[in-house]
Amino acid sequence: MDPRLTRxxxxxxxxxxxxxxxxxxxxxxxALMADPSAGVAAPxxxxxxxxxxxxxxxxxxxxxxxxxxxxxxxxxxxxxxYKPELIKRSDQDCPDQFLEGREFAFTSGTPKLMGxxxxxxxxGQNGMWMSDAIPHFHDIADEMCVVHSMYTxxxxxxxxxxxxYTGSPRSGRPSMGSWVTYGLGSENENLPGFVVxxxxxxxxxxxxxxxxSGFLPSVYQGVQCRSQGDPVLYSSDPPGMDRxxxxxxxxxxxxxxxxxxxxxxHPETLTRISQYELAYRMQTSVPEVMDISAESQQTLDEYGAxxxxxxxxxxxxxxxxxxxxxxxxxxxxxxxxxxHGTGADTGITDGLTQKCASMDKPIAALIRxxxxxxxxxxxxxxxxxxxxxxPFREGRTAKSxxxxxxxxxxxxxxWMAGGGMKSGFExxxxxxxxxxxxxxxxxxxxxxxxxxxxLGFDHERLTYRFQGRDFRLTDVHGHVVKxxxx
Numbered sequence: 347m348d349p350r351l352t353r354x355x356x357x358x359x360x361x362x363x364x365x366x367x368x369x370x371x372x373x374x375x376x377a378l379m380a381d382p383s384a385g386v387a388a389p390x391x392x393x394x395x396x397x398x399x400x401x402x403x404x405x406x407x408x409x410x411x412x413x414x415x416x417x418x419x420x421x422x423x424x425x426x427x428y429k430p431e432l433i434k435r436s437d438q439d440c441p442d443q444f445l446e447g448r449e450f451a452f453t454s455g456t457p458k459l460m461g462x463x464x465x466x467x468x469x470g471q472n473g474m475w476m477s478d479a480i481p482h483f484h485d486i487a488d489e490m491c492v493v494h495s496m497y498t499x500x501x502x503x504x505x506x507x508x509x510x511y512t513g514s515p516r517s518g519r520p521s522m523g524s525w526v527t528y529g530l531g532s533e534n535e536n537l538p539g540f541v542v543x544x545x546x547x548x549x550x551x552x553x554x555x556x557x558x559s560g561f562l563p564s565v566y567q568g569v570q571c572r573s574q575g576d577p578v579l580y581s582s583d584p585p586g587m588d589r590x591x592x593x594x595x596x597x598x599x600x601x602x603x604x605x606x607x608x609x610x611x612h613p614e615t616l617t618r619i620s621q622y623e624l625a626y627r628m629q630t631s632v633p634e635v636m637d638i639s640a641e642s643q644q645t646l647d648e649y650g651a652x653x654x655x656x657x658x659x660x661x662x663x664x665x666x667x668x669x670x671x672x673x674x675x676x677x678x679x680x681x682x683x684x685x686h687g688t689g690a691d692t693g694i695t696d697g698l699t700q701k702c703a704s705m706d707k708p709i710a711a712l713i714r715x716x717x718x719x720x721x722x723x724x725x726x727x728x729x730x731x732x733x734x735x736x737p738f739r740e741g742r743t744a745k746s747x748x749x750x751x752x753x754x755x756x757x758x759x760x761w762m763a764g765g766g767m768k769s770g771f772e773x774x775x776x777x778x779x780x781x782x783x784x785x786x787x788x789x790x791x792x793x794x795x796x797x798x799x800x801l802g803f804d805h806e807r808l809t810y811r812f813q814g815r816d817f818r819l820t821d822v823h824g825h826v827v828k829x830x831x832x
Contacts, residue, residue, distance in 0.1 A: 402802020407766025433461030495774025687750015726765025734758025
């Protein structure tokens, strides 16, 4: 008999017979990661540890990414893109030239132009315009690289979000975080390379595809962590199973998987072994890094975070702790930014004020905290949504006292900080009414190419062969926006 089988019998048979229920529960480790995709090979140089740290293709300015996604897409014309001419022409009919041949999510006929009702001021050394909805961002203006000329191809939430994160509006492609960890691995062998944190209680519009691994090996998908209860579902030992039995179970599974790998030569079998071992190590490392009660009261107050709670503030603090511990890509999704104005909470006056109050303070604190700790220089922070909002009133709210805006793909604002981006810098602009890009257009594929470049990758050369074709995050598009780089 194969000596590995003998060891399996000696070390685990008694436990499985006496504690069969616990043994079955131990298999919940597999739920930490999706089942490996058939026919996909991990990088050959790191088959035994697909998350081992790897060098980039060239010297990088950024080592890690924190991506802050405002799910639903904030109204850029009420936050960053000051349009005095639009304000002057509020309540006028929208010019036909901006409507002809166009399709909008919830607006038809001839809508009314709507200038921002917010109060505006110039902030920072370079006099960036920002509204009163984001007062804490005023204090970090000199760290921000603001792009006013973003545009996309999609005007519905799920396709637009998938395009931002996977390079395609359809499901099935690897997400940005998966591409990054596939290329660079992780700096901490006891933590996932790609962690996802979700606030406001709702999954992103693209679902788990927005942080999935697609056809890449499943070890590269985002691991969703929680700030309440077990940080990772099924990571605790089930009743009746202690740490020793869990170890014996994994040793048995490793022997069986290694035998299969020896016989079949399938690289995903080795990936499976790595996944089980990572899950075992995560049982002690993840709860420690996710425990924000270890932070000082001053830090908690700066973020507005509450130990044991669930909020964007908690997740921003967790993002700092995760990147400080070596996690390569941290993705934060915060739902509730779809400001149609169909209710008070989605209006661009009181509703926007309340929503921004839960967002701009912790994110400003995150930027300052990263800078104090010397992490901002090589941590790229990205903030934005999946598209913009219309310069006119949303059709369903035309007669309402609550002001709202429809989906709009042609121009919107995003910003970045750290990771080798210019600071206190604005790039591109929309036209005087906010209908289109007037200068220096930046497509979402250009954003992807630029992020990968800062991490040390040529976006055309970070590829993966699947079904006879070399795929990449930017598909067949994208260029690095070098004017944004310091």
